[in-house]
Amino acid sequence: VAALQVLIDRVDASLLAFSEVQTAAINSDVNGTSNAILGNILGLTFDGANETAYQSAIAAEASIADVAALQVLIDRVDASLLAFAEVQTAATNSNVNGISNTTLGNILGLTFDGANEADYQAAIAAEASIADVAALQVLIDRVDASLLAFSEVQTAAINSDVNGTSNAILGNILGLTFDGANETAYQSAIAAEASIADVAALQVL
Secondary structure (H helix, E strand, O other): OHHHHHHHHHHHHHHHHHHHHHHHHHHOOOOOOOHHHHHOOOOOOOOHHHHHHHHHHHHHOOOOOOHHHHHHHHHHHHHHHHHHHHHHHHHHHOOOOOOOHHHHHOOOOOOOOHHHHHHHHHHHHHOOOOOOHHHHHHHHHHHHHHHHHHHHHHHHHHHOOOOOOOHHHHHOOOOOOOOHHHHHHHHHHHHHOOOOOOHHHHHHO
16 A cells, blocks of 8 residues: 555656646746656656756747657757757867758757758858857858858849849858958949859959
8 A cells, every 4th residue: 555655646746747847838937847846747758957958948838738748848858959069069070970951950949941051061160169059040040141142143143233232242141251342343243244153253253
């Protein structure tokens, strides 16, 4: 009977703990939602080192239906932290082998364009370090803006129409150096080109 009581008490504690997690999600208030609470939930596996990340993820949910849903959320957080650590290591070592759209897709809250994978890899490799996901998002946004700007320059050359091709556009192209005082001359040179293959060709121009 004592063993049965222990089991019943564990079930009660588990239900109470999960109820607290559900309330934390609904109220976006994870005060008190700790490793101790998660540890009381029967069948739940987690890494105590990721407590703060779990709290943020729980707070971001509108609701958590059941323990299975909580486990999925925790697994996503673990995968996100692992993926971001891989990106940080890639930046530190200037080695992006294995850093793919799949890696980036595992990072919670990160938005990116899968078509730009190679450009993201190059940008990550060029960084000495990446402090956090917000810094990685800034880098990805800069890459996206750079590719868009260069595409606009290419279109301007093809159409011999440089309306809108300004210092602001050139300034968005990563790795490009130019003198803003020469904007009009650049526009004329771009318009005179049939095409511009890449940023290196634009820099030569």
